[in-house]
Amino acid sequence: MISIPIAIFFVPYGLFLLIYLFFLFFNVYHIRIYAVHGFFSHAVATVFLLGTVLILGATWIILAPYDWGTSLDLEGLTAPFTDTNIFKPI
Amino acid sequence: MIDLNALPNRKDGEQTIYLLRRHWIVPLKIFGTLLIGFALPIGAYFIIRSQFPELLHHSTMTPILAIFAGFFVLAVWLFVMQEFVDYYLDMWIVTDERIIDISQHGLFKRTSAELHLENIVDVTAQVIGVLPTMLNYGDVLIQTPGEVVRFHFKQIPRPEEVRQMVLKLVDEDRGRHERQYSNVSQTH
Numbered sequence: 001m002i003s004i005p006i007a008i009f010f011v012p013y014g015l016f017l018l019i020y021l022f023f024l025f026f027n028v029y030h031i032r033i034y035a036v037h038g039f040f041s042h043a044v045a046t047v048f049l050l051g052t053v054l055i056l057g058a059t060w061i062i063l064a065p066y067d068w069g070t071s072l073d074l075e076g077l078t079a080p081f082t083d084t085n086i087f088k089p090i
Numbered sequence: 091m092i093d094l095n096a097l098p099n100r101k102d103g104e105q106t107i108y109l110l111r112r113h114w115i116v117p118l119k120i121f122g123t124l125l126i127g128f129a130l131p132i133g134a135y136f137i138i139r140s141q142f143p144e145l146l147h148h149s150t151m152t153p154i155l156a157i158f159a160g161f162f163v164l165a166v167w168l169f170v171m172q173e174f175v176d177y178y179l180d181m182w183i184v185t186d187e188r189i190i191d192i193s194q195h196g197l198f199k200r201t202s203a204e205l206h207l208e209n210i211v212d213v214t215a216q217v218i219g220v221l222p223t224m225l226n227y228g229d230v231l232i233q234t235p236g237e238v239v240r241f242h243f244k245q246i247p248r249p250e251e252v253r254q255m256v257l258k259l260v261d262e263d264r265g266r267h268e269r270q271y272s273n274v275s276q277t278h
Contacts, residue, residue, distance in 0.1 A: 006150050009157050016161060020168050026197045027175045034179050034192070034200070036109065037091040044178065048171050055167055059160035066153035 003071035010068070024052055092192075094183070101187055107259065108184040108252065112177060112245040113227035120173045127166030131159040172196075182243050184252075186259055189232065191241050205241060207256075207263040209234050215253040232256070 028045050035041035094106045138145050138155070145151050179194035189210075192202045210232055217228035228249040232241035246252060 006153055009154055013157055013161055016164070020164055023168055023172065023197065027171050030175055030179060030194065030197075030200075032091065034194070035091055036181070037093045041091060041178075044174070051167055051171075055160075055163055059157075059163070062156050063153065063160065066156065067149070068153065070149050070153075072150045072154075 002074040004074065005068065006070050006072050007068040024048065097183065097185070097190070104185050104187045106183060106185050107255065110182040110184065110243055110246045110252065111180065113225065113247045115221070115225060115227065116177050116245060117174065120170055120177065123173070124166065124170045127170070128163065131162055182241070184256060184259070187263065189241060205232065205234065207260045208267055210256070210260050211235055213253045213256045215249040217249060
């Protein structure tokens with residue numbers, strides 16, 4: 001039986017998070033350097049950062065209670081299709 | 091940050107007349123994308139709860155769905171940030187001496203150019219479409235003596251008013267320069 005821990009899904013999530021943080025850094029940097037000086041530009045940069053903190057915080061709160069050591073049975077996933085011939089003659 | 095009262099290479103007495111960005115319909119569309127993007131996982135949650143409630147109490151599928159939702163929301167926020175920065179950093183600054191065109195394309199492409207008003211030969215305003223006509227936004231094309239349109243103000247509010255103001259500023263600038271040249275030639 002082939003099974004993988006569901007924590008493996010954190011790998012693509014973590015990779016995406018790295019890309020996200022890269023983009024976030026440059027977006028905030030561009031606003032700090034190239035936007036027109038004023039309250040609104042500071043507010044935009046703050047909203048970007050606060051939004052990120054809120055989303056990551058909410059994701060953490062939602063994901064924390066689960067048991068990430070549980071294994072996902074890959075054969076079990078395909079079981080519904082193995083007994084069925086999807087190309088049955090009419 | 092750009093200070094409108096201290097633009098680079100500012101001449102004495104140079105006044106900023108307009109700071110133009112695209113019409114508010116553009117950020118409104120971005121905001122709409124944000125709302126739809128955030129509503130999708132919430133909608134999916136309610137659909138799953140009513141149609142497939144066992145998925146919300148499954149030892150493996152529930153955390154996988156939760157992590158996918160977190161990924162999706164983060165992707166929506168990233169898209170919205172990117173689009174907003176593109177909108178917010180694209181601007182046209184019109185002063186009584188020149189026009190400065192600043193464009194941001196993605197993360198690593200940024201262009202800025204300036205054009206002195208004395209080089210402008212034609213200004214065209216275009217409002218095309220039902221929504222632009224109703225909300226009074228469109229394009230303004232700035233032409234210099236060459237073949238190619240030099241500057242293109244895209245989707246700006248009140249394009250006709252901007253066109254007339256730019257033409258007025260061009261006339262005033264020419265008058266000012268002619269007076270300066272005539273003063274210089276009289277002193278020699």
